[in-house]
Amino acid sequence: MALLKLKDRKMDAFAIASNPGSFELLNHDLHGLFGQSWGNVTVEAAGTMLGRGAMHGEEVLIVCVEARDEQNLGPIDSFVRAAKKGGFVVILVAKDVSPTALHHLLQLGADDFAPYPLPDNALANIFNQLHDKQHAVPAELAAKKARNGMILPVYGAAGGVGASTFAVNLAWEMATHTRKEDMRVVLVDLDFQFGSVATLLDIPRREAVFDMLSEPDTLAGDTLAQAMTSYKSLLAVLTSPSEVMPLDIVGADYIEKMLRLLQARYDFIIVDLPKALTDWSASVLTSAETYFTLLELDMRSAQNLMRYLRVLRGEDLPGEKIQYILNRAPGFADLNGKSRVGRFSESLGIEINILLPDGGKPVTAAGDQGEPLADSASKNALRKEIKKIAVTLVDLSKEARAAIVN
Ligand SMILES: Nc1ncnc2c1ncn2[C@@H]1O[C@H](COP(=O)(O)OP(=O)(O)OP(=O)(O)O)[C@@H](O)[C@H]1O
Ligand SMILES: [Mg+2]
Structure with missing residues (x-):
């Protein structure tokens, strides 16, 4: 199942070695520094990429050399x-290499070197120094933990189709699944008017959210951090403000900046979107990895979706990123329902890869109590499906990171 519609990944760094297996301890450091945006390549493959112009010029090249x-x-x-x-920028990592060989490579122009295994923070320190010296490394990379997280927006084609329920539970499942790993998840409610994330998780709406939106110029890493809350200290959450605010109180630039700030700090950014189209809707879609769109098997969803797709086409937006989710879908046993789903997707000209079952009253009850399904109805059929999706997304993103881009 094509769950994750990966966009072309812009790499920030490559670890290059004749035998990448000899430098396994480097992977952890690189993940800490570059999140998903780095790759392991052989010297030969890296040479080919360079020759073909497959690198854009801003990547940091970490060349690993060993005795052999x-x-x-x-x-x-x-x-x-x-x-x-x-x-x-070329940085050498040397494992049992003679001073002569190291000297030779530095003479060729390598910017710095570190011994392998790396002392604590060695690479981060090198980047900081290089940045101070020549601004060779973009500032957000020098800021140590730039993660370049995946943006995963959730949009509901019609009111009440279950978008917020999906977003909240997906975020929580991803956060709990990665709790033992160096991965961070954030859930962002961009429905400034009627966002329900705070209600569904029973967390307070901070005054700082209102301030940050009403004074757009103040948006920065620290004001964003002040506006955030967390659910059980595991899932970072940016709720909607406590007062209803116009959706156009901020523009595309603002939302793009916010997403970039979040990407630098989190590995997965799940965004609950308002139904209405705004000046910044296109920004969210464009920066998304995969854009989840929930539907129900009814005329309301079908008609809204057709109108929505017409807008995307009119503005030349990347509709292929949309991953359709049919909520309250008919079960396996319901053959009539199955053919209805087939006809529905065919008439809309879309592919529906994900079906979510109706979880019944416990779903609304969990929302009313302000708890994710995992905490209040862990055996619920809806919970099980969302959990599977969360696990797959995490696994796929790890694979994407490890894969060599070519
Ligand atoms: N698969 C499901 N099974 C049972 N109940 C569900 C399911 N999905 C959503 N619900 C219930 O439907 C209601 C609407 O869900 P939710 O608020 O998530 O939708 P939404 O698309 O975010 O709506 P809004 O238009 O208000 O933003 C909630 O009471 C929720 O508990
Ligand atoms: Mg909602």
């Missing part, structure tokens, strides 16, 4: 030369 490379330093030598000629 010294017999045949040629390929690494050429790669470092080519990378420096291309203006890339």
Whole structure:
């Protein structure tokens, strides 16, 4: 099932080695620094990528050299030369390498080096120094824990189709699934008027949310942090304000900046969206990894969706990112229901990959108590499905990170 419609991933760093397996301890450091946006490549593959212009120029190239490379330093030598000629930042990581070989590679223009295994914060310190020296590394990378998280918006094609229920439970399942890992999840309610995330999780709406939205110029890492709350200290949450605010109180620039700030700090950013189209709707869609759109099997959802898709087409927006979810879908046993789903998706010209079951009264009851399904109705059929999706998303994102882009 094509659950995650991955967009082209812009890489921030590559670890390059003849034998990437010799430098496994590096993976953890790189994840801490670059989140999902780095890859492991062989010297040969990196040379090819460089030659083809497949690197955009801002990636940090971490060239790993070990003792056995010294017999045949040629390929690494050429790669470092080519990378420096291309203006890339090149950092050497040396494992039992002789001072002569290290000296030689530094002479070719490598910007700095660190021994392997890396001392604590070695790479972060190097980036900070380089940044101070020559602004070679973008500021957000130097800020140590830039994660470049995935933006996963949730949109409901019609009122009450279950978008917020899905967003809240997806976020909570992802947060609990990754609780032992260095991964952070944030849930953001961008429905400034009638957002219900705060209600569904029974958390307070902070005054700082109102301030941050009413004075757009103040948006920055620290004001955003002040506006955030968390659910059980595990899931970061930005609720909607306590007062109803116009959706156009902020513009596209504001939302884009907010998303960038969040991406630098979180691995997964789940966004609950308002039904109405706004000046910034396109920004959210454009920056999304996958854009979940919930529907129900009725005329209301069908008609709204057709109108919505017409807008996307008119504005040349990436509709292919949409992942349709049919909520309260008929069960397996319901053959008549199954053919209705088939006809429904066919008539709309869309593919529906995800079906969510009706979870009955416990779903609304959980929302009323301000608890995710996992905490109040863990055996509920809806919960089980959302959990599966959460686990798959986390796994796919890990694979995407490990995969070599080419
Ligand atoms: N699969 C489901 N099974 C049972 N109840 C559900 C299911 N999905 C949603 N609900 C219930 O439907 C109601 C509406 O859900 P929710 O608030 O998540 O929808 P929404 O699309 O966010 O609505 P809004 O238009 O208000 O933003 C809630 O009471 C919720 O508990
Ligand atoms: Mg909602």
